[in-house]
Amino acid sequence: MNLTVKNHSIPLSDGNQIPLLGLGTYGDPRTTPKGTARECVKLAIDVGYRHFDGALVYFNEHEVGQAIREKIADGTVRREDIFYCGKLWNTFHPPQLVRPALERTLKNLKLDYVDLYIVELPMAFKPGKEFYPRDKNGQYIYHPTDLCATWEALEACKDAGLVKSLGVSNFNRRQLELLLTKPGLKHKPVSNQVECHPYFTQPKLLEFCRQHDIVVVGYCPLGSSRDSSWVNLKSPPLLEDELLVNIGKKYNKSTAQVALRFNVQRGVVVIPKSFNPERIKHNFQIFDFALTEEEMKAIEALNKNIRFVELKMWSDHPEYPFHDDY
Template identity: 40%
Template sequence: MERIPAVGLGTWQAAPGEVTEAVKLAIDAGYRHFDCAYLYHNESEVGAGIQCKTKEGVVKRKDLFIVSKLWCTSHKKSLVKAACTKGVKALKLDYLDLYLIHWPMGFKPGEEDMPFDRSGMVIPSDTDFLDTWEAIEDLVVMGLVKAIGMSNFNHEQLERLLNKPNLRFKPITNQIESQILLRFQIQRNVIVIPKSVTPKRILENIQVFDFELSEQDMNDILGLDRNFRMCRLPIAEHHKDYPFNIDY
């Protein structure tokens, strides 16, 4: 699939035992974009739903746009390929359409998703995300992923990456949180990724192409802004690459 579908199904906090059925229902409802991550610990269940619908002939692999993300404990260059390969296998795929650096911050490698010190703060790694990006670029060359991007990077971090010497592949996305939605910023386009495992809501969330919002509607929505982040990750506020020390 060359273009990213405008609406995707989010799988964050979708419990094993629920997410497989949610994915199957979503495919039947017309979803072709699925947002996953190692940290969600449900990629095998997502893959089971995808595999079921491809075997039934409802969709072909080329019809789908599957996204996953590199977790912070695998930022070291030598760990990136293994982390990506693990996700591809869990999803029962041969490749990913898009692979993201989940956060700009590297954490101490190991089995724990959140390696804490005695004060309860996450232990950083000394990896620079520019080095991580080089290993991410290698995944494109290997054919494990078709496109690459980032998530939760601020504009200064994005600019630093774009200005990196010898940049081989530019990021095509920066996935950011927007209230209860995740969204991709692609140039000026926005792709929304609502998450639900409730059949009624899964269906409702994709029925968004038969109306338009007026200028007043947009102004009313903008007026709801409370400058609030759901995923501020305060346990990493001391990290040199913590992205939320600036507004955007």
């Protein structure tokens, strides 16, 4: 696969294309200054990024949309050059809430359609104004989950032209099979967004997805922040790995660039999140070198099968995806 700055898209099973490198736009709304996402997305478009991964629950889609629209208005890009992925949050799983949730994203973005819309997690929460509903004891309030019914509502959104492609996130094999074998399936999931990096290479899930023409999108492709509220700090820092350091020295690249290159060479889409202008530029500089087969195998062998993002606070949910082997 000859990947270049201008052309690093791969086909999806529905005939659309997805760029292998995107920018994650999550930022803690409590600590990220207003306007940060807007400025960073504009910079990223100037650098060459065309794929942006966002979500209603990030509380900054209006900024991301504004940045995209400004770069269309100044002639840097056309709408069809941009690939935007939005996400259906857990409180919107009941079929009648699916389209309103997507319309909320479109209203925030001020765009006519999104390129990819995915079920963020296979776990439903109690619908309502709260995105993280809890009872008086502080326990999360769950909701019965019917992934097939939610999926059918998403299919109707695609048929209505509000979204080009449909996918999922954090689904295990069993949950994917539930959709793939659904009677009357109209549009199969084209992608599954999961944690994926050299310490968690997802060999079994990756193989299953390949067999079913599902592209794997890897979040936390550089490991993760060391935020103890949601990250397993027992996982060693990926970017200090000796092998990655040494391979980086050979190519005059950083461990981050080596880790990103590893995944894109395997056909795994990466969406490193950064609001640091230098890192945004840095993470894009992965198309001027290639890893050898031996280096790819050596990095694959780093797999420790440990997740950074375990979401243990929801591990008692009936559809918690990470109890299964994959």
